[in-house]
Amino acid sequence: MASDAATVMDPDTYVRGVPYEALARLRTRGPVVWMDEPASDAWPAGPGFWAVLRHAEVRQVLRTPQVFSSQLGATQIRDPSTPDALRYVRRMMLNMDPPEHSRLRGLLTKAFTPRAVAAIEQRITGWARDLVARVADRDEFDFAVDVAADLPLLTLAEVFGVPAEDRWLMYDWSNRVIGYQDPDYAVSATADTTGSSAMAREALALRPTPDAHGRMPDPRTREGMPDLYAYANALGEAKRRAPGDDVMSNLMRHVDDEHGRVSLAEFENLFWLFSVAGNETLRNGIPGGMIALLTHPDVYQRLRADRSPLPGAVEEMLRWWTPVMHFRRTATEDVDLGGVRIAAGQKVVVWFSSANRDERVFADPDRFDVDRKPGEHLAFGHGPHFCLGAHLARVQMRAMFDAVLDTFEALELAGEPDRLRSTFQNGVKHLPVRAA
Template identity: 70%
Template sequence: MPSDTAVLVDPDTYVTGVPYEALARLRHRAAVVWVDEPDGPGFWAVLRHAEVRHVLRDAAVYSSHLGATQIQDPRDERALRFVRQMMLNQDPPEHSRLRGLLARAFTPRAVARLEDRIQAWAVELVEAAAGRAEVDFATDIAADLPLRTLAEIFGVPVEDRWLMYDWSNRVIGYQDREYATSARATATGSTEMARRALALRPRPDADGFLPDQRTREGMPDLYAYAHELGEHKRREPGEDVMSNLMREVDEDGGRVSVGEFENLFWLFAVAGNETLRNALPGGMIALMSHVDEYRRLLRNRELVGPAVEEMLRWWTPVMRFRRTATVDTELGGTRIRAGDKVVVWFSSANRDERVFSDPDRFDATRAAGEHLSFGHGPHYCIGAHLAKVQMRALFTALFDVLGEVEPAGKPVRLRSNFQNGIKHLPIRRRL
């Protein structure tokens, strides 16, 4: 039988579910445990809530930049330099500059316009599904709302939005061959800009694998589209958030470069899309697994806000992120050397018995604010507010239009030890 740490790192584990029992045993043993890495030097897994928070807020000791934020090291120095350009893989002060400009671009007017449209889109998506005997909640309902929101943020023509769906599948689903090679966007009905990008889409090799999606060469279609869009925003800014960003000037008089825009586009199109696309079906599974809580929400819509926070804790879409120790240090009683990989495991911290009573139970009235699904510290997710707006809007629309639904088949999970993903979730209205 494989050890708990071997189970933790094996992507095949997650096809049947997150190994919460193994995480609980490891967490009981220590706050920090060593995990052997099949194709690498190994890493420290940080499993308890307090220690995860500590790592996330101390960027000076636990760097996002030094080795980037995925467990697997980039294949060479050139690949490392490339991923370090992304805001996700930067440390203060470079990270602070770009994040500050981006935060200012989310003006109250822009956010208010987004919230109004999100609510309308949520109702539209649920109503479109209402006349069908059975729907796939993951693909027919949940997938489109984050795409429409991201298209609005970037000023992307709505007909091009499924490009972002395909790009996130390729990046996040690299451990799942079906997901990584899926393609929903087509040239039919797309803009000229999208058609030019689609012509550059890489093809799988003889073994069915795509080039490394963490390199610029592996995503030529995304970067071609982002470059053309960024140049357009610079010349002809609109009313969207990214046009606001291109207007912003930092304290030194500098602006966001087109190259920085391209990397932000990658980050939002992938991370901003996939995380919410999995949080929504995860929330649906939480409700269908706890029918009494589901019916409680149907009776009292004021609980939708707290319930969304609990969905994010109970499901935890992004399961882990890496940091790299910059100096010799100690964490949770464990000595860590400079250069060691330190991986915070959100799926464990969000079920830490020291913080959450009866942590495996979904409780719509649980006090919000303790979960770490959006991170903590300088890298706290800048899109957290809009993600919660989308979740509240979609579940409110579902309660209003469909009422109570039930599973119409088994969910199909993503093969990934990074994203707690759902590829398919068939549901039907409970009669």
């Protein structure tokens, strides 16, 4: 029988579900435990890392970037394959430490304030209702694909100034980046040129194809995503010529490798981050929330009768499902954490899926309880890298479930959920449902 650590590190585990029992047993050993890093698929074995499993220690790591760096080794467990790849991904805001991180984040914050989100909230509500209405008369439908997938795409296209007809490019890019461990997603080609812009057609012509072994190039490198970067540059130039009120137009006012506040590499990587991270978390958070309601029909009926607990229910969905399961940091110095000595240069991985079920913070943590005190979960992170789009994500989730509850008296599973093979994203590829 595989050890708990080996179970947690095996991507095949997650096809059956997140190994919460294994994480709980590891958590009882201590707040910080050593985990080996075995070879997996095309990735060679790594040096191992310290897994941070309890809520308090995860918060401590995330709020002290001077000790636990996002930039030294970037934020994925697996090291980038070459020094050049590491240098490039360090220009992504996700992989920066203050003050560079603060500089870029400052250019983006006004697009995500409650006031800015309120300005598009009515449109988000309309999109959610349209998406649900589109499937209301079907005997059966795939909630993950037919409903949940499009709302974050429509919202991102609006906020960032991507032509709406090109939004499915972001879906395709997300599949390849987040789903690199899943044979369906890694080589998916969900986007096509029908009705798309000339920019999209030119970018898709650069899309890489699988090699003789069926593998795509590493999506964490510039060379692995030539279509995304070509589209980013084309869209940036279009915004420079005809700026609007969107995020991309604002960024282009600052892009200049010599005198600007944003370098070209930073701009490209910000677009990568918007297109992938901005889409993928919510794309899986919404189906995860639906699974929570489908497996707790009493809660569905309670929310249908009284919508006032819905904001708290959304917070509990995010805690109970936790779309992003972990992020990596690198110790900048020798440090004590949770009773263990961590050496400078070692990997430190905060495990949100464990921290959000820490018995020290959440009573009966495996139970889905919409009456929990909100605001304690770490689904959006903590500290300087707290998710910039958290408020926008909450608005979208509330709008979606409000529309579902208004439309369907009851829903039930029409088959088993098809889960993403991934140690990073708690993903749902397909969620077949029908009216009960």
